[in-house]
Every structure is written in structure tokens, then in C-alpha cells.
Amino acid sequence: MSGKLxxxxxxxxxxxAYYSTLRGDVKAVDGVSFTVEKGEALGIAxxxxxxxxxxxxxxxxxxxxxxxxxxxxxxxxxTSLGDLTDEELRKKVRWKGMSLVFQGAMNAFNPVFKIGxxxxxAIKYHEPGTSTKEAWKRAGNLLELVGIxxxxxxxxxxxxxxxMKQRALIAMALCLNPRLLIADEPGTALDVIVQAQVLKLMRxxxxxxxxxxxxxxxxxxxxxxxxxxxxxMYAGKVVEYGDVFELxxxxxxxxxxxxxxxxxxxxxxxxxxxxxxxxxxxxxxPPLGCHFHPRCPYAMDVxxxxxxxxxxxxxxxxxVACYLYPH
Amino acid sequence: xxxxxxxxxxxxxxxxxxxxxxxxxxFKSIVSRTEVSVKAVDGISFDIGxxxxxxLAGESGSGKTTTGRLLVRLLEPxxxxxxxxxxxxxxxxxxxxxxxxxxxQIVFQDPYESLNPRMTVKEIxxxxxxxxxxxxxxxxxDERVKQILREVELVPPEEFLYxxxxxxxxxxxxRVAVARAFVLHPDFIVAxxxxxxxxxxxxxxxxxxxxxxxxxYGISFLFITHDLAVSRHMCDxxxxxxxxxxxxxxxxxKVxxxxxxxxxxxxxxxxPVPxxxxxxxxxxxxxxxxxxxxxxxxxxxxxxxxxxxxxxVSETPLLVxxxxxxxxxxxxxxxxxxxxxx
Numbered sequence: 130m131s132g133k134l135x136x137x138x139x140x141x142x143x144x145x146a147y148y149s150t151l152r153g154d155v156k157a158v159d160g161v162s163f164t165v166e167k168g169e170a171l172g173i174a175x176x177x178x179x180x181x182x183x184x185x186x187x188x189x190x191x192x193x194x195x196x197x198x199x200x201x202x203x204x205x206x207x208t209s210l211g212d213l214t215d216e217e218l219r220k221k222v223r224w225k226g227m228s229l230v231f232q233g234a235m236n237a238f239n240p241v242f243k244i245g246x247x248x249x250x251a252i253k254y255h256e257p258g259t260s261t262k263e264a265w266k267r268a269g270n271l272l273e274l275v276g277i278x279x280x281x282x283x284x285x286x287x288x289x290x291x292x293m294k295q296r297a298l299i300a301m302a303l304c305l306n307p308r309l310l311i312a313d314e315p316g317t318a319l320d321v322i323v324q325a326q327v328l329k330l331m332r333x334x335x336x337x338x339x340x341x342x343x344x345x346x347x348x349x350x351x352x353x354x355x356x357x358x359x360x361x362m363y364a365g366k367v368v369e370y371g372d373v374f375e376l377x378x379x380x381x382x383x384x385x386x387x388x389x390x391x392x393x394x395x396x397x398x399x400x401x402x403x404x405x406x407x408x409x410x411x412x413x414x415p416p417l418g419c420h421f422h423p424r425c426p427y428a429m430d431v432x433x434x435x436x437x438x439x440x441x442x443x444x445x446x447x448x449v450a451c452y453l454y455p456h
Numbered sequence: 457x458x459x460x461x462x463x464x465x466x467x468x469x470x471x472x473x474x475x476x477x478x479x480x481x482x483f484k485s486i487v488s489r490t491e492v493s494v495k496a497v498d499g500i501s502f503d504i505g506x507x508x509x510x511x512l513a514g515e516s517g518s519g520k521t522t523t524g525r526l527l528v529r530l531l532e533p534x535x536x537x538x539x540x541x542x543x544x545x546x547x548x549x550x551x552x553x554x555x556x557x558x559x560x561q562i563v564f565q566d567p568y569e570s571l572n573p574r575m576t577v578k579e580i581x582x583x584x585x586x587x588x589x590x591x592x593x594x595x596x597x598d599e600r601v602k603q604i605l606r607e608v609e610l611v612p613p614e615e616f617l618y619x620x621x622x623x624x625x626x627x628x629x630x631r632v633a634v635a636r637a638f639v640l641h642p643d644f645i646v647a648x649x650x651x652x653x654x655x656x657x658x659x660x661x662x663x664x665x666x667x668x669x670x671x672x673y674g675i676s677f678l679f680i681t682h683d684l685a686v687s688r689h690m691c692d693x694x695x696x697x698x699x700x701x702x703x704x705x706x707x708x709x710k711v712x713x714x715x716x717x718x719x720x721x722x723x724x725x726x727x728p729v730p731x732x733x734x735x736x737x738x739x740x741x742x743x744x745x746x747x748x749x750x751x752x753x754x755x756x757x758x759x760x761x762x763x764x765x766x767x768x769v770s771e772t773p774l775l776v777x778x779x780x781x782x783x784x785x786x787x788x789x790x791x792x793x794x795x796x797x798x
Contacts, residue, residue, distance in 0.1 A: 176655050177626075290744055316728075320515045321682055325726035325740045347655050350730035373732045391660040392730040393689035395712065402689060404660035408625055 136207065137164040138309055138341045139188070139227070144201030146180075146187040155412045157183040159365035160201070162439070165309065165358075170335060170342040172352030172373070174388065175362035176409050181345045182232060184362070185311050188343075189223055190215075206308065224255050228302040232313040234295035238286040245269070245282030248301045255305050271300040275330055292323035296330065303334070309341040310334075316351050328355055349388055353377060358446075361385045364410050364420035367439060371447035381442065381449040383425050419451070427453055466644055466676045467504040467527065472536035473497055474522050478749065495748050496522040498700035499536070501775075504644070504693075509670060509677040511691030511708065513684055513723065517745045519700040520680045521565075524646040527678060528560045529553060540644070558588045561637040563666075565649040567629035571621040578617040581605065581635045588640060600639060608635045608665060627658035631665070638669055645670070646678045651686070663690060685727050688712050693781070696720045699748055699756040702775060706782030716784040719757050755787065763788060 146158040157180040165171045175181050186192050188203055190210065203210045205226055210218060231237045238247060248268040253259055259267075269279035275296040286294060295315065302310055315331065316324040332355055335342055346352055352359055352373070359376050361369040361384065369382040380386045390403030407424040410416055416423055422432040431452050439450040475493040497519040504510045512520045525531045527538055529545050537544050545556060561584070564570035571580055581601045584590075591597035605613035608631040621629055630650060637645050647666065651659040667690060670677045681687050687694055688708055695705040696719060704717040715721050722741035743760050746752055752759050758768040767787050775785045 176657050292744060321684070321723060321726040322515060322741050323744065325728070326742070328728070329740050347657075348728070349656070350728035353730050353732045354728055377730070377732050388657060389730065391657050393660075393663075393683075393685040394730070395685040395688055395724055395727040396729065396734075399689065402660040402664055404664065405657045406661065408627065408658075 137166050138169075138206060139165040139343075140202075140204040141188070142202040142204075144184070144187060144203060145199040146183055146192060146196060147199050148183075148192075148196045150195070150413070153413050156365050156415060157196075157412055158187060159415075161360075161362070161365075161367050163358075163360050163367065163370060165341045165343060167308070167341055168335065168339045169358065170344060170356040172356035172359045173343060173345045173362060174347065174349050174352055174359060176347060178409050178412070179362045180365040180412070181347075181362055182313055185229060185313050185343070185345055188311065189227060189229055190218055191229070220255070224251060224302075224305040224307060226307055227309040227311060228305070228307040230298050230302045230310065230312040230315060233318065234298050234315075235291060235318060237298055238294060240286050243283055243285055244272075244289065244297050248272075248282070248297075248304050251301060252304050267304065268300075271304055272297065274303070274334070275300045290323075291319055292326060295319060295323075295327050299327075299330065299334070303338070306338075307340070309343070311343045311345070313345045314347070315344065316346065316348065324351075331355060350392055361388065364415050365412060366420060366450065367448075368421065368451070369447075369449045370439065372445065375445055375447045379447075381447070381454060382421075382451050383427055383453070384421050464505045465503045466506045466508075466541060468537075468539040468542075469503065469523075469527070470501050470537040470539070471499050472501070472523070472526060472538060473499055473534045474519075474526055474531060475534045492749065495700050495751060497526065497533075498751070500695075500697070500700070500702050501536075502695055502702065502705055504676050504678060506643075506676055507674045508693060509667075509679055509691045511687035511694040512678060512680045512697060513682060513687050513694060514697035515682060515723075515745050517699070517748060518697040519748070520682075520697055521648055523697070524562065524648045524678060524680050528562050528644075528646055530562070554588075558584075558590075558640050559642050560644040560646070561640065561642045563630075563633050563637045563645065563647040563650045566653050567626055567633050568621075568653070570633055571629055573621050576618050576620055577605070577610075577624075577632050580621075580632060581639055584636060584640050590640065604635045604639045607638070607669060608632075610635070626654055627662065630654060630662055634662070634666060634669070638673070638675075641673055642675065644676045644678070646680070648680045649682065650679075652682070659686075666690075683727065684712065684723055696723065699745065699751050701756060702785065703757065704782075704784045704786075705775065710779065710782040714782070716778060716782075716789055717757075717786050718761050718763055718788075755785070 142162050143160045144158055145160055148155040148157055161184060173181050187198050205222060245265060245268045249264040252264040252267055268282050272282055273279050277293055277296055315327060334340060344352060344355055356373050359373045360367045363384050369385045380389045387403060387405035393402055405424060410420055418434045419432040419437050422428040437450045437452050439448050441448050442454055474497040475495050478492045480492055512523060514520050526533050533546050538546050578601055582597055585597055585600055591600055602613040605616055610616045610631050651662050679690050691708045694708045694711045696703045698719050704711055704720045715724055741760055746759055754770050755768040755773050758764040773785045773787045773790055775783045776790055777783050778789050
């Protein structure tokens with residue numbers, strides 16, 4: 130999926146990450162490929178349990194015990210991350226190259242340390258030469274960057290509201306000037322207005338710092354307004370991938386069509402809400418063929434036997450894995 | 457709404473208030489006589505018609521949930537009245553309230569916490585029937601439970617009867633909670649953010665399911681949500697709450713398509729639009745909802761309002777009717793101030 134003039138910041142090729150359990154392997158990420166260019170935002174959408182978060186964690190090799198990257202390649206800035214040792218990865222890539230805004234801003238901070246201390250800790254660990262005074266100054270600057278008064282660095286997390294914690298978490302992720310920010314469900318659990326504020330902040334930061342971004346969410350409407358590219362994940366696989374305009378104008382995969390139709394709109398005509406009946410498959414033993422076929426209204430015989438490949442359709446940047454389209 | 461025929465009303469709320477007292481130290485409570493309290497709901501009035509779906513929207517901390525609980529008297533109000541079929545339920549004893557409980561039910565926000573983990577689906581759904589002595593015998597009870605499970609699309613019901621909540625997905629749990637609320641065929645149901653904990657794709661199913669049941673049984677429905685897009689989809693009438701007070705109320709179409717209050721407008725502007733070509737243009741409302749312990753004077757929204765005026769600080773605007781079935785509490789519309797902004 131390359132072919133662009135410049136080299137992408139992140140190039141992921143058929144990444145597979147499984148969790149081993151007593152009952153077998155849970156195929157949480159099963160052959161996912163995508164690229165993120167410099168300064169570009171990619172949205173990853175899908176239901177709970179489709180492997181979005183595992184994907185984010187495996188990019189930084191942060192999988193919990195039991196989770197393992199089976200195969201595939203993650204090339205960040207020309208370096209294949211699989212070739213690095215843990216130490217090199219920690220020193221060179223995490224925080225400085227790619228940094229992760231974890232899901233659940235409410236609980237991501239340590240409650241017994243001041244917000245400032247936690248940001249300073251990250252700075253000093255990765256840049257040991259920095260003086261404490263300098264690091265605190267930087268922490269203050271970062272908080273100002275995300276719209277929090279710098280004096281609030283002296284506060285404990287419980288003194289922050291939900292929206293401020295989310296902002297502070299973004300500030301912390303930016304503390305070593307990464308080139309790519311991965312945000313896992315940045316808007317969830319926040320109120321509409323606060324969510325809109327956070328999304329606006331992320332759009333501004335992206336422009337100001339020329340950041341690449343991967344935004345993970347189950348909410349397509351959030352991604353529609355922040356990303357240029359979209360990957361729709363279902364049961365560990367990308368089923369549709371492409372330019373966000375193309376994807377919304379003409380969703381091709383039946384799953385994407387279901388997701389797009391599931392949103393009530395606040396403007397425009399009132400439409401009946403569509404839904405995707407059924408629930409996502411058990412990733413221990415996903416259905417044969419296309420994983421979506423048990424829920425698909427258009428399922429054909431071929432869908433039940435062989436898995437469709439993610440293929441480019443037409444001349445535009447739009448890929449779909451579905452037998453409804455020329456294969 | 458005064459013009460509406462009273463017989464069409466099921467619920468009438470008058471100047472309802474709920475203040476939660478805050479604990480203060482012994483010394484403080486002796487020295488200062490003023491009681492410190494969280495003014496969660498502070499004087500709201502509205503009514504809900506028969507077969508009407510009434511929406512209550514606003515940010516966290518605006519008092520939506522407290523209002524919902526007051527309406528089915530899960531909380532004791534600090535003042536005001538709730539008339540259910542003309543009868544003030546705020547004064548009733550528990551014994552007098554019990555027959556009314558059959559007529560009003562609630563679906564809670566979090567299906568992971570609202571179902572007893574030690575009860576099976578059958579026990580959960582049958583409990584209201586048992587408490588109200590509705591079923592004559594076990595067979596009838598069984599039949600009622602199975603029937604409602606079929607209606608919430610937990611099919612075949614036999615497969616779900618003896619499962620525990622932990623064996624169900626989030627969407628299935630919320631279906632059980634919906635079944636429990638609808639099993640008595642009540643006249644009135646409060647649904648408190650019933651889909652906010654669910655995935656988007658499951659949300660649509662639960663919303664459509666509830667809409668279908670409410671219409672089928674002609675139930676009056678109070679739908680609490682922070683998502684205006686969802687309330688537009690669901691509700692006939694809508695009230696926008698901010699810090700315990702109603703800012704705007706009226707038919708959903710009017711409140712959403714012709715929103716007058718600056719707060720309503722900013723709530724609508726904050727809803728993400730699932731269409732990349734309509735990139736958000738309007739500015740996002742800055743700041744966060746102030747503390748309900750010491751709410752701002754005058755109009756409670758004046759601290760965040762882009763159109764705030766000295767009068768908004770000193771004088772509380774009243775809810776005034778600007779067109780049929782559309783009221784707003786804002787000095788911009790109370791006549792004396794120019795209404796030059798669009």
C-alpha cells in the first residue's frame with residue numbers, strides 16, 4: 130500500500146498479534162497493514178473486541194503477558210522495530226518516536242503523584258541530562274500547550290476534571306516531541322462539549338507540531354472530523370481502508386455500511402437507524418472465510434469458505450476486502 | 457403547555473427541587489447557619505403527555521439523572537411536586553407508593569452494575585412480577601418472562617432464562633434491563649442514558665428496540681441522554697438542562713432545528729457529525745460546567761455564554777414561550793433586549 134513519493138512515518142505490514150490462552154490463540158490482530166504519512170491522521174474504527182487496542186499496543190511492543198507478535202513488520206521512520214532490542218525500543222522509539230495516549234483518561238494517571246511530577250518523570254527518564262528545574266519548566270509549557278494553566282502542574286489528578294485529565298494525558302504524551310501520536314479512544318467517557326474541546330485540541334496540535342496521528346475509536350463520527358484516512362477493523366482484520374471522504378461517500382463493505390448507518394444525525398433529515406445485527410465473533414475460533422459472513426446480509430457461498438483479500442478498487446485510494454466487488 | 461388538555465398529561469412536574477446537603481465539620485455547622493448543599497435540581501417544571509417520548513439532555517452534572525430518579529421517587533425531593541395521573545407522589549408513603557410502582561419503571565445507565573450478578577436472567581425479569589403479585593402461578597410467570605424476553609429479542613428465551621449476567625454481553629445485559637422495566641407493561645418508564653455504555657453498533661439496536669416497545673404499548677417515556685443526535689432520533693419533546701434548571705423546552709424539531717438558547721446551540725455544535733465534508737466550523741464552547749454548590753448568579757449559563765450581558769449576571773431569566781410549544785429561558789428573547797443575533 131505504499132507508492133507515495135515520501136517515505137511514510139509508519140509502515141505496518143501484515144502484523145499479527147495473538148494472545149495465547151488455555152483454549153488456544155485469540156487472534157486479536159490478524160494480518161493488518163497500513164501506512165501513516167508525516168503529519169497525517171489515520172482513524173481506526175471497529176466494535177469492542179475487534180483488536181483496535183491490541184493493534185495500538187503491539188505497534189509499541191507493549192502487549193501484556195500472554196500477548197505476542199506472531200509475524201509482520203512495523204517500520205517506523207525507516208527502522209524496523211522488530212529488529213530492536215527492548216532497551217533500544219524504550220530509548221529510541223517510545224515517547225520520542227511514537228507515543229501512546231492510553232484509553233480511560235480517568236485512570237491513566239497515578240493518583241498519588243502530582244501531574245507535574247509524572248510528566249517530569251517521563252522527561253528525566255528519557256533525557257537524563259535534563260535538570261529538574263528545566264523539566265518542570267517543560268512540563269508547564271506542555272500544559273499550557275493543551276490549554277491548562279501551568280500552575281496546575283502542582284495538582285494531583287483528582288483535582289482535575291475528566292476533560293483536563295485527558296488534556297494532561299495528551300500533554301504528557303507530547304513531552305518528548307514524538308513524531309506520531311497514538312490515541313486510544315480519546316473522546317470516550319467525556320461529555321459532548323468536553324469531547325469536542327479535546328478533538329479540537331488534537332486537530333490544532335497536529336497542525337502546530339506536524340504530528341502524525343493514529344486515532345482509535347468505536348465512534349465513526351469522531352474519526353470523520355479528525356482523520357484523513359480510515360481503516361475499519363472487524364475481528365482482527367482491516368475490512369476497508371481508504372480516504373475518509375471516499376469511505377463516507379461510498380462505504381463498500383457491508384460492515385462499514387452498517388456502521389455508517391448506525392449514527393443518528395443532529396442535522397439533515399431524520400432517518401431510521403440501521404444496525405449491524407448479531408455480535409462480533411469469538412476470536413478464539415473465528416468463522417471460516419470472511420469473518421463477517423454470519424452477520425452479513427449479502428453473504429454468498431464463497432464468503433463462507435475463503436477469506437477475501439483487501440484489494441484496491443478503482444483508481445482512488447480505497448481498499449475493501451469483500452467478494453461483492455471484483456476480486 | 458398550559459393550553460394542553462390536562463387529560464392528555466400523565467406526569468406534571470412543578471417547581472421540583474433536589475438539594476443534596478453537604479457534610480460540613482461540627483464547628484462549621486454551629487458557627488455558620490447557612491446550609492451548604494449541591495443544588496442538583498433547582499426548580500424545574502414540565503409535563504409529559506400520555507404516549508409521549510420526552511427527552512432530557514445536558515452535560516454531566518446538569519441534574520438529568522437526579523430528575524429521572526425524582527420522577528419515579530427513587531429520591532425524595534427537597535421541594536416541588538410530581539403529579540402522576542394528577543396525584544402528588546412526593547407525599548405518598550411507601551405503602552401507598554407500591555401500587556404506583558407497577559406503573560412506573562426505570563432503565564439504568566450501566567448494565568454492568570444494574571443487574572444483580574447472583575440472580576439469573578429469569579429471576580431478574582420475574583422479580584417485578586413477584587413483588588407486584590401479577591402472575592397467578594408459576595406457569596403464568598414463566599410465560600410472561602419468556603414473552604418479554606422474546607420481545608427484547610433474546611431468543612430463544614429458554615437459552616437465556618438460567619444465565620447469569622456475567623454470561624451476557626453488554627448489549628444483552630441492557631436488553632435484560634429493558635425487559636425488567638417493560639415486563640409489568642407500565643405507563644411510564646425512565647431510561648437514564650440507556651446506551652451510553654454500549655458500542656455504537658449495538659446502540660442503534662437497543663434504541664430501535666425501545667422505540668418499538670414504547671410505541672407498541674403506548675408508554676410515556678422519559679429519555680435521558682447527553683447526545684442530542686440520539687435525542688433527536690428518539691424524542692417527541694425535549695428539555696435542555698443546565699445546572700439544575702431548564703434552559704429550553706419544546707418539541708424536538710423546534711428545539712434542535714430552531715434552537716434559541718446559546719447553550720442548546722453549543723450542545724448541537726459539539727455533536728460530531730459523521731460526515732467528513734462538513735468539518736466543524738463553529739467554535740467549541742470553552743470551559744466546563746460550574747459547581748452546583750454555588751451556581752452562578754442570574755442566568756446560570758452566563759459564565760460560559762458568548763452573548764452574556766450585565767443583565768444576565770443580576771437577573772435570572774424565566775422560561776418564556778417564544779412560539780407554540782417552544783420555551784426558552786434567556787434574556788435574549790425576553791423582549792427587552794435586542795434580538796439582533798442570529
